[in-house]
Amino acid sequence: MEAMIKFQHVRKEFNSDGKKFLAVDDVSFDIQKGEVFGIIGFSGAGKSTLVRCINLLERPTSGQVFINGTEITELPMSKLRQKRKKIGMIFQQFNLFASRTVWDNIAFPLKGSGLSKEEKAEKVEKLLKLVELDSKADAYPSNLSGGQKQRVAIARALASDPEILLSDESTSALDPKTTKSILNLLKKVNRELGITIVVITHEMQVIKEICDRVAVMKDGKVVEIGEVFDIFANPQEQITREFVEHTSNLSKIYELVEEKSDIVRVDQEQIVWRLRYLERNVSEALVSQLSRKFDLDINIIFGNIELIGENPIGGLVAIVRGTPEQIDGAIDYLHEKNVGVEVILDGRVSE
Amino acid sequence: MEEFLNDLIPNVMARQDIFFKSIRETCLMVGWSGSISFLLGILFGVTITVTRPDGICSNKIVYHILDKLVNFFRSVPFIILLACLVPLTRLIMGTSIGVKGAIVPLVFGCTPFFTRQMESALAEVDPGLIEAAQSMGLGNLDIIWRVYLRESIAGIVRGTTITLISLIGLTAMAGAIGAGGLGNFAIMYGHQRNMLDVTYTTVLVLVVMVSLIQVTGNYIAKRNTH
Structure with missing residues (x-):
């Protein structure tokens, strides 16, 4: 061109x-x-x-x-x-x-x-x-x-x-x-x-x-x-991250964690994670797959999925309940699927 | 009616021919020097605006010379300017008295004032409009004509109104030292011969003239404000 x-x-x-x-x-x-x-x-x-x-x-x-x-x-x-x-x-x-x-x-x-x-x-x-x-x-x-x-x-x-x-x-x-x-x-x-x-x-x-x-x-x-x-x-x-964060509500989770809000209070079997969809794969039924495969309870707190051009992009913030093995398995699975996982709070280690 | 006026303003009625001639002379002085100052003021006002440091064709030398010149003439009291300009007036007009003799000093007294009025009218044109015009590929002359002058018509009319009114004041002063007109009429009869009715009538005529200019100016300015 x-x-x-x-x-x-x-x-x-x-x-x-x-x-x-x-x-x-x-x-x-x-x-x-x-x-x-x-x-x-x-x-x-x-x-x-x-x-x-x-x-x-x-x-x-x-x-x-x-x-x-x-x-x-x-x-x-x-x-x-x-x-x-x-x-x-x-x-x-x-x-x-x-x-x-x-x-x-x-x-x-x-x-x-x-x-x-x-x-x-x-x-x-x-x-x-x-x-x-x-x-x-x-x-x-x-x-x-x-x-x-x-x-x-x-x-x-x-x-x-x-x-x-x-x-x-x-x-x-x-x-x-x-x-x-x-x-x-x-x-x-x-x-x-x-x-x-x-x-x-x-x-x-x-x-x-x-x-x-x-x-x-x-x-x-x-x-x-x-x-x-x-x-x-x-x-x-x-700076790019700042601009990108600005357009979604997902970063609000950090404020909630900071404020120790009730919404993000986790016990020993729970973690809060943030998933980022990095590739053009959001159309997969990721959440239900995780839930079925690893026997997890997934409670979505924030979700932000938008179209850029023709492709969906975004992420989820969710509280996940399961045994440490199940959760680790799920994280590995997500990595395989090229979904970014950030563990924001981990009840298994805190307190 | 005539009897009534004869009673009210006997000295004016007795000098009707001089009275009307004075009005005509004042109008002539305002008309001629006003027109010349209008053209010169626009020329200088535009030049100062476009040559200033952030202007569309900035030119330090031209800007500073014009700016200082305007300041110089504005700081000389008009009555002194009148006296200073006698030789120049004679040179240009061949006489320094009467309506003809008044025009040169009136132009010198009025142009700097109107130039400043123009400058402030043009300064109100949003720099964004100039930038937009430049981005469309307009040249400087087009920008002056189609943006600066066109967009500030209302401001120019307001500046012209103020200038004309102050010009009437200047003609009265010029009249006092031999230019004729209403100023001369009022001083010669009203003041020196203590004919109060002459003074009052002159004041009344001037008030009417100023009001007419103001009303017309406001009307035109309003019609050009969108």
């Missing part, structure tokens, strides 16, 4: 009050044509700066950025402006023109495109339909809800037929339901129009929902990169 966007040793340094700050530190990776690529990190990790190196709203201090094979940091300004028209961008704060109607906002990038008045009208109408806002053409942005504003922004970003759409925290100012509908729209844009999408976010939920691959950024560096399923199933870095 050919790379749509290619970062090569990109560094970006800011100078403020004589202090140097390295926002992006030697980043190299490719984003493939047609994929939805996520960049996740806490604020200040450098993800916004990195994504702005794609349309050169920020110029890298050193390193190269290739778009579709063209090295863009060397382009003269006029060529760069042409290139920018093919890279749409949407923002957390929508950035709509308050003095223009929805229609005029969407038509804004079409000025000077050489299209006739009729062609422009046709295009705007098509985009309005795509984002399901046909009825709001004459409204002003101030009369729209957050979700509607972002839809207008998406339509505007698509007006000049871009190859790439950059989304800078585009759902961070929206409620969960609206977030979902915007993410669905982005998915549709990716599938129906074949546009490569780069999503920046600090929410793993967003990555899980629409991304094919993800890069995790910390202190200006990409610390982990891979397919979203693999990252979720088997996060390598501490």
